Amino acid sequence: MARPLRIHAAALQYFDAVRRAGSIREGARRLNVASSAVNRQILKLEAELCAPLFERLPAGLKLTAAGEVLAHHVTTVMRDLERASSELDAIKGLRVGHVELATLEGLCHQIVPEALRAAHAAYPRLTFGVGVMGTEQIPAAIMDGDVHLGLAFEVRRRAELRQLAVARFRLGAVVRPDSPLAARAVVSLRDCLEQPLILPKLNFANRDQLHALFFQSRLPDRGQFEAGSVEMMKQLVLRGMGVAFMTRVGVEQALQRGELVHVPLHHQRGPVFSELGLYARADTSLPIAVEAAAALLATAMRECEAMEGGGEV
Structure with missing residues (x-):
């Protein structure tokens, strides 16, 4: 995996890690830094914004209204930074990057493995993470910035989501x-x-x-x-x-x-047709590695649709 750029304030990176982990201790572990350092950065952010970012609950941390606003901004910043890093790698000719995909269990039998096979052949240094979720969880994972791409059937249209590809299959x-x-x-x-x-x-x-x-x-x-x-x-x-x-x-x-x-x-x-869609966040540009993966997933979707006759009326 490519080494991530560290050109933004540590406080934003620490906040993002804590938000994802749900606790300061786990966020610090993922960042490989001391919990006290992470806590100091969170307190510093809260002091600068004059508002608490997390509710400290027995079960863990929960974003406040101010935290939700900052989380949206930070997610956009991190995605833009990731794209910049990907473009710099492309300039260097490294062709490296990482892609996180959320999908359904049934799509792991043919469409996703075929796309990963094609990606490995074309971009052997590209790495992937594939998470299996329920249909309703996938849009939230995309919008929260936990994954780059989501692949699922019958996703309800949202302004926050951009549909990159679609295929139809007979029910x-x-x-x-x-x-x-x-x-x-x-x-x-x-x-x-x-x-x-x-x-x-x-x-x-x-x-x-x-x-x-x-x-x-x-x-x-x-x-x-x-x-x-x-x-x-x-x-x-x-x-x-x-x-x-x-x-x-x-x-x-x-x-x-x-x-x-x-x-x-x-x-x-x-x-009766069921619509399979490939989605990303609507408000951020995709890193080059993610664009390449999305194109290969779209190809696998179209090939499966053609093979199964899903597009016929």
């Missing part, structure tokens, strides 16, 4: 080849009611989509099984325990091996 019923539904070209929700339903839990964006479809079909939005991961839903279907609803993303290998069948879901006027 469908996933069944075993011996299921009566497997030979169908398309299915409706009512077609699936004779089998136990395997639904995603609320941490899945697709659950909101399905809730609307069930409501419009005047059907109860309940499953005999509800799972918080693509892998769990896949395993339940493989064991003949029902029909799951998802895109092909995350179960690609089982579909290719013929262990599962994905039957597109039709609802009222036609097919």
Whole structure:
């Protein structure tokens, strides 16, 4: 990983580390400096701003209103500094950098690994951190500056987020080849009611989509099984325990091996699509390394969309 530049006041860097860690002690450990030095810098900042930045709670530190304002400024400053560092490295011909990505568990089966493979081949000195989160956590991680990029389905549009790339995938019923539904070209929700339903839990964006479809079909939005991961839903279907609803993303290998069948879901006027988006903060420029990674992720998204026929209407 490239050595970070240290050209801004230590107080800002210390504040940012404490904000992320939730405690002075942990922030100091990550910075590899003494806790007393970090505490002094925080107190100095609070004195200069004439306002407390953290609430000192038994469970840790929590940002005050003034702390939230400063956190937004510091995050922007740190991201701009990171971009400057990346540009300086590019001038030197080093081609180094680090990228933090937040994504969903199901995207770690094909799209993200393919993008990382391409990145490693093109930029072998680029380093990556990949965190797996729920759909609702990813926008917050981007806006808080904890990650550079977020890759997720059905992210609600926010002014603070910039969409870098998008791909669409058909939502469908996933069944075993011996299921009566497997030979169908398309299915409706009512077609699936004779089998136990395997639904995603609320941490899945697709659950909101399905809730609307069930409501419009005047059907109860309940499953005999509800799972918080693509892998769990896949395993339940493989064991003949029902029909799951998802895109092909995350179960690609089982579909290719013929262990599962994905039957597109039709609802009222036609097919149902789920939108996969790649996002970054709207108010900061991306470091060169992050731009390169975003381009490779976008390529992997488009290739998967084309292969699965997700863009067809």
